[in-house]
Amino acid sequence: QIVAALLTLPTLRHPAATPLVIPLRPDLAPPMACVQAMAKSAARRVAAAPAARRAFAAGACDLKKTLVHAEHLEDGGKMVDFAGYSMPVQYTKAGAPHTLSIIDSTKWTRESASLFDVSHMCSIRWTGKDAFDFVERVTTADVKGLEPMRGTLSVIPNENGGIIDDTMVTKCHSKEHGEHVYQVVNAGCAPKDLKHFDEQLGKFGGDVKMQVMWDDRGLYALQGPKAVEVVQRLSGVDMSQVAFGQSLWLSLEGGECLVSRCGYTGEDGVEIFAPEEVAVKVWRALRQQPEVRLAALGARDALRLEAGLCLYGHDLDETITPPEAGLSWVVGKARRDPASKNPFIGSERILAQLSDTSLVKKLRAGLKPAAGPPAREGAAIETTEGEVVGTVTSGTMSPCLRQNIAMGYINKPFNKKGTELQVVVRGKRYPATTVGMPFVPTKYYKP
Secondary structure (H helix, E strand, O other): OOOOOHHHOOOOOOOOOOOOOOOOOHHHOOOHHHHHHHHHHHHHHHHHOOHHHOOEHHHOOOOEOOOOHHHHHHOOEEEEEEOOEEEEEEEOOOOOOOOOOHHHHHHHHHHOEEEEEOOOOEEEEEEOOOHHHHHHHHOOOOOOOOOOOEEEEEEEEOOOOOEEEEEEEEEEEEOOOEEEEEEEEOOOOHHHHHHHHHHHHHHHOOOOEEEEEOOOEEEEEEEOOOHHHHHHHHHOOOOOOOOOOEEEEEEEOOEEEEEEOOOOOOOOEEEEEEEHHHHHHHHHHHHOOOOEEEOOHHHHHHHHHHOOOOOEOOOEOOOOOOOOOOOHHHOOHHHOOOOOOOOOOOHHHHHHHHHOHHHOOEEEEEEEEOOOOOOOOOOEEEEOOOOEEEEEEEEEEEOOOOEEEEEEEEEOOOOOOOOEEEEEEOOEEEEEEEEOOOOOOOOOOOO
16 A cells, blocks of 8 residues: 555645546556556555654554544554554455555545544633634634635744744634634644643733633544535535635534635545544444545645645644745735734734845645656756756655646745756656646535
C-alpha cells in the first residue's frame, strides 16, 4: 500500500466548481511501477522516522484514543501514532466493504461519501462578553463581521507574522451558551496553541472564558458529493439552503450535534461535533449508510493535496506568513486597518506585506513534474540552469489525475504559472512546470 511517509506526518486538517467523478475501475489504476516506487519510498521514510512517531497502537499504551477507537479496530484499522493518538492510516480487514486501497478510498470520496475520524483535533469554546475581541486578537478572523453560525478558515499568528497554527473559527449560538466562538485547532499544535492562548488571556484581561473540548466528544468529517444527502436522511432536516461554511444544530441519534458544512478534501461535506453520550452511536449510524465508506489518514492527505490545501508543519510553519502562503484572504477586510484599536498579533508585518507585495520574496505554488518519482517534502526546486529557487513542501502521485503533483515555496518571479523548472529527487533532475491550484476542481456548495 501507498503510505508514503504518512506515518511521519503531524496533524491533518482543513479550506466553486464541478466535482471530478472517476469510476472505480481496474483500468484506472496507476502503473504498477508507480505503486511499487511509492511503496518503497514509504518503507524508507518510515524506517528513517523516530521510533516514537511510527509506533503501532498495539505496542504503545500511552497513546490517546478517540471515542471510536474500538470501532477502528473492529473494522481492521491499521493504527499508528499520529500526533499522540492511535489513529487509522488505512482499513485492511480482509473482505470488508471499508477495506479500500488509498487510491480507491480517495476516488470513493470524490464520487460518493467517506467518513473520517478527526476527533484527535482540539475544539475550543470561547464565551464571555469580550470573547469576540479576544479571538480577533489571537487570530486574523473578522469574528464580529461573521453572520451567526458562519465559520471561516483563519490563522493564529505570532509576533513576527508567522503562523503558529491554522484554525477554523465559527461564530456560534446555542441555547446553553448563547452567542460564542467555536474553534478547532490541529492536534499536533494544540499544546502550544493552548499555552499561547493562556499567555494572551493573562495580557488581555477581559471577560473571556476558554473551554477546551478534546477527548470527551466525537469529531467526524463526512466528505463527498453524497455526504449531505446522508446527513439529511439521518436528521430529517433539509440542508439545501446551508452553504459551505455555515453550521447548524441537528439531532442525530438522540443528541444535539453541531454540524458544519466544511471539510479538508475539496469536496462538499460536513464536520460533526457529537457529544460523548452519542458519539459512538453517531459514528455507527454514519458508517452503516450505503453511500459511506470509512477513510483514514492516507486518503485524507492525498485529497487535501489534490485540493491544494495546506498541511501544518509542512506547508505552513512559524516562519511563513499568510501572504507568502497564498492565504491573504484569511485576513478579513475589517482586520486590515493599521490603526485598529484591537490589532491581531503580528499585524504589523502581515499588513505591510498585504499593502506592499514587493516585501513578499517567495510564494506557495503548485508544481506538476513531467516525469520521475513524486517530489517529496524537501526536494529542491531549480531553474533549468540549475539555480535553486525553492523547496517542495508536499508531493504525491495524485490518485485522481494519475500523475505527480507537488506544492512548495518558490522565489519570485519563478513562481508564476507556466514557468519551466526542475525538481531534484534522489540526486536526479526532472522537468516540472508551475501550475495553479487546486489540482482537482473543488466543490464548495452554494445554494
